[in-house]
Amino acid sequence: MKKATSIFILGSILLSSCNLFFKTVFGIKDPKIETYSSVNAYSKTLGIDSADIIFTKDSTSYYQLSKAFMGSPEIVVFNSEKKFHPYKSDSVACNASVDTVLKRICSIEQISAAHKSLDYTYFTSLLDDHNGVLENINKSQYDYIIFVDYAKYFHKVNKNHIPGWKSALESHNGPCKTRMIFVNLDYLESWQISEKSLPSFRLSANKK
Numbered sequence: 301m302k303k304a305t306s307i308f309i310l311g312s313i314l315l316s317s318c319n320l321f322f323k324t325v326f327g328i329k330d331p332k333i334e335t336y337s338s339v340n341a342y343s344k345t346l347g348i349d350s351a352d353i354i355f356t357k358d359s360t361s362y363y364q365l366s367k368a369f370m371g372s373p374e375i376v377v378f379n380s381e382k383k384f385h386p387y388k389s390d391s392v393a394c395n396a397s398v399d400t401v402l403k404r405i406c407s408i409e410q411i412s413a414a415h416k417s418l419d420y421t422y423f424t425s426l427l428d429d430h431n432g433v434l435e436n437i438n439k440s441q442y443d444y445i446i447f448v449d450y451a452k453y454f455h456k457v458n459k460n461h462i463p464g465w466k467s468a469l470e471s472h473n474g475p476c477k478t479r480m481i482f483v484n485l486d487y488l489e490s491w492q493i494s495e496k497s498l499p500s501f502r503l504s505a506n507k508k
Contacts, residue, residue: 331453334486361426369449376447386415399468406474443476451485
């Protein structure tokens with residue numbers, strides 16, 4: 301019951317504000333239960349290497365991560381000292397400025413945004429590092445680590461955001477060193493949940 305309740309609440313979060321707009325315009329498919337392999341294969345279509353993919357530990361972690369990102373796709377930025385640097389206030393739902401933020405990532409600490417605190421250790425405790433991303437990363441080599449959340453059922457939204465974000469970061473201004481890590485928010489087989497417990501996002505106009 302706890303897992304089903306968390307998933308239901310999350311559905312409400314993901315479909316709020318700008319995400320509801322994306323649902324209407326781009327079309328969001330109903331989620332399915334995925335595997336590590338199916339997510340890795342899908343991610344290649346977005347130009348994401350499996351060496352940069354981290355998964356969600358379970359349905360409870362899924363809910364907490366969704367609250368941390370406040371949208372999908374979205375970004376969460378930590379510096380080399382594990383300090384969280386929000387680029388927008390909690391009250392702002394849209395992520396239209398992400399390209400600009402990533403382009404100017406070396407100056408992100410100059411941004412003042414009213415946002416809830418986020419602890420790096422707690423954040424990473426919610427993750428399933430199946431691909432060994434965090435295990436093999438040397439955080440001291442990077443000034444900023446940018447986490448990006450995404451899910452297969454937001455495919456058209458992913459296509460319209462993630463490649464551009466990757467390009468913006470790769471060509472960012474300034475000498476700071478960065479690493480982009482992708483946090484997959486698909487419902488995984490390893491969570492041991494049933495298809496019946498998954499939310500339905502599809503609008504009547506998107507049944508094809």
